[in-house]
Amino acid sequence: MTEIFSPERCETMAQVRAGVDQVDRELVALLARRFGYMNAAARIKPDRGAVRDDDRKRQVIENARSHARAAGLPEAVIADVWDALIEGSIAYELRRFDALRADAPAR
Numbered sequence: 199m200t201e202i203f204s205p206e207r208c209e210t211m212a213q214v215r216a217g218v219d220q221v222d223r224e225l226v227a228l229l230a231r232r233f234g235y236m237n238a239a240a241r242i243k244p245d246r247g248a249v250r251d252d253d254r255k256r257q258v259i260e261n262a263r264s265h266a267r268a269a270g271l272p273e274a275v276i277a278d279v280w281d282a283l284i285e286g287s288i289a290y291e292l293r294r295f296d297a298l299r300a301d302a303p304a305r
Contacts, residue, residue: 229283236287240294249291255284 200216208214266276
């Protein structure tokens, strides 16, 4: 196994790439957890129209911007990433919402 160095300790591009690959694995694991919450939302929300909540989307993006600012990261880039993440999450949640109701008995 390749040792993963902190960015400050990297001396070669191989070390940088190994670190980036490790961070990407960690991000995917976190995204899997986040999408688990989308599964829960799809199960809990009473109607399909409740899946898209533009006020909540704005709040989440602003939270990400604030965290980016505090971390010294480019806010616009982080906001764009979160916008794409949220739109993908909404599409995923809609598919899960529909799939859960398709399997449910009619009332």
